[in-house]
Amino acid sequence: MSRMRWTIAPVGAAIFLLAPAKARAQQYTGNSTTVRCRSTNGQFRHCPVNGWVRGAQLTQQSGGPACAQGKTWGYDDNGVWVDRGCQGEFRVWTGGRPSGRSMVVRCSSQNGTRKTCPVDGFIKSATVEQQFSGSPCIQDSTWGFDNRNLWVNRGCRADFRVWLSR
Numbered sequence: 001m002s003r004m005r006w007t008i009a010p011v012g013a014a015i016f017l018l019a020p021a022k023a024r025a026q027q028y029t030g031n032s033t034t035v036r037c038r039s040t041n042g043q044f045r046h047c048p049v050n051g052w053v054r055g056a057q058l059t060q061q062s063g064g065p066a067c068a069q070g071k072t073w074g075y076d077d078n079g080v081w082v083d084r085g086c087q088g089e090f091r092v093w094t095g096g097r098p099s100g101r102s103m104v105v106r107c108s109s110q111n112g113t114r115k116t117c118p119v120d121g122f123i124k125s126a127t128v129e130q131q132f133s134g135s136p137c138i139q140d141s142t143w144g145f146d147n148r149n150l151w152v153n154r155g156c157r158a159d160f161r162v163w164l165s166r
Helices: 002-018
Strands: 032-037 045-048 054-061 073-076 079-082 088-096 102-108 114-120 123-133 143-145 148-153 157-166
Touching: 002 148, 032 079, 054 079, 073 088, 073 102, 079 088, 102 114, 102 123, 102 148, 123 143, 123 148, 148 157
Parallel strands: none
Antiparallel strands: 032 088, 045 079, 054 088, 073 079, 102 157, 114 148, 123 157, 143 148
């Protein structure tokens, strides 16, 4: 009997650890608005919002292919974007812009390769100021940043507003 327990316990633990974790919705507070955004003919579309976007959540999908955050929908500082047929209603939270010293950094992915662009200071926030590429610039997918570097990938080319903390 004890031999069976030693077999079942590790199997149960493995199932528990390997099971997909339930996604937790990020909690936002403050001002929010509802935006409807639709990718027509599978094309990328940006739906602007008044105010500085702090977060967004898909509240209702309106048909079309499944909407997946970071792949077929997302948000930037100015609104919500959809792509590849995603269409839905989004709750968008707005608030104040970051404060402090900022600078504009141009960073370009050439031939779809990853490019790192060093910044003179410690980055606390960054946004797309002006996009130059036909390929979408999507934060944490085709562009992002760490402590001292901005990076772009898969053809994203843009000027980025970078806020520095030091």
